[in-house]
Amino acid sequence: MALAAEPMSADVVIRMEGVQKWYDQFQVLKDIDLEVRKGERIVICGPSGSGKSTLIRCINQLERHQKGRIVVNGVELGPKHRQLDTVRREVGMVFQSFNLFPHLTVLENCMLAPLKVRGVSKAEAKATAMTYLERVRIPEQADKYPGQLSGGQQQRVAIARSLCMNPLVMLFDEPTSALDPEMVKEVLDTMIGLAEDGMTMLCVTHEMGFAKSVAHRVIFMDRGEIVEQNTPDEFFTDPKSERTRSFLGQILSH
């Protein structure tokens, strides 16, 4: 609880205090304390079922927590989550399975939320969409449907779609896990580009190379708890907990 005692700093974007969540009897998140500052890049790793996806899904309340506080950009999402709309507008999310809207073109996918949520003009939404499609290097696919694109291209569109809302934070939920190996790099490169531009990022990923080169902080979760958080250097060379060591042993040995 050391973090919770600190004064609220102005550049804290996400603060989680004592967050707990259960699926019936099973506790998926146990007393999570986490603070994310503006511009910070955090990689969350851990074995499957450790609660890492649930943790980031609580930040935009795709999953509800039952206890504790989550404050995003000064807006509190209590268990009653009344300020949900405000928070979702500021938090972008990229999913493992892309979740592009198959009945809309790439361009329409990118324009939908700015038009209907932010209420910008069609011309502005289109200009923004094209800017970000260029940034993820697929402006030429704008008029195609998601089904016509490769997995890597779809995931880059999904990143562009989130960026069109001009979010304060980006959440990545295993963005490369559903991709064929040859497409992982193009998505990671896009994410690295975002990092270089100073985007605040929380990534659940098993890409340890990405964690080493991009993350400011690596968080290891196991059985619903944050077991260890550290700089990538120390995390990979000198892990403190036994559980971290055995996890790293398993994923880095092959």
Next chain:
Amino acid sequence: MIRAFGYNEFLFLLSAVQWTLALSVIAFLGGATVGLFVALGRTCDVKPLRWLATGYIQIFQGTPLLMQLFLVFFGATVLGIDMSPWVAAALGLTLNTSAFLGEIWRGCIQSVPKGQWEAASALGLRYPGLMRYVVLPQAVKVAVPPTVGYLVQVIKGTSLAAIIGFVELTRAGQIVNNATFQPFLVFGVVAAMYFVLCWPLSLLSARLEARYAAPTR
């Protein structure tokens, strides 16, 4: 005096088809409108609404359409409302159709993958926008073939309105039969007319199903 079944009788039956069609169209449009809300109620997060929609569907699926028509027609009389067979038939069929379409469409809405709801929510879309721009357009694709198929049931269901005295195709058949006493011929012609209305819809439904079965992703 007994008449023979001739050209005039045939024309009389044919003209009654328009009332069968009119009743079908009203039942379908009314049923679709109410049915959309039933389907939305069935799939929403608010428990009381979900129970209400579920109960509504159970009641109309669990009782015969004829009883529903009786209850509307005679119920109106009990309540002191002078309801014509026309209105009673339209109302009864609308309620019945809405329950069945509501249940069909519930399945279509739920067939849209959860990830679509999550992605739309994560982008900040609230329920109305999420439904209108993301979920329903995808659900409609799935819904078209079974909905067209169900239209056949609606058309055939209108024949029960004959019993509360609404003159549509079946009632016209009864009237002609009372004058000609040729039940096999008369009702054979009536059945053939229903078949001509329904068969193309069945074919269309099958064709649409084949078309939409092609994967989009």
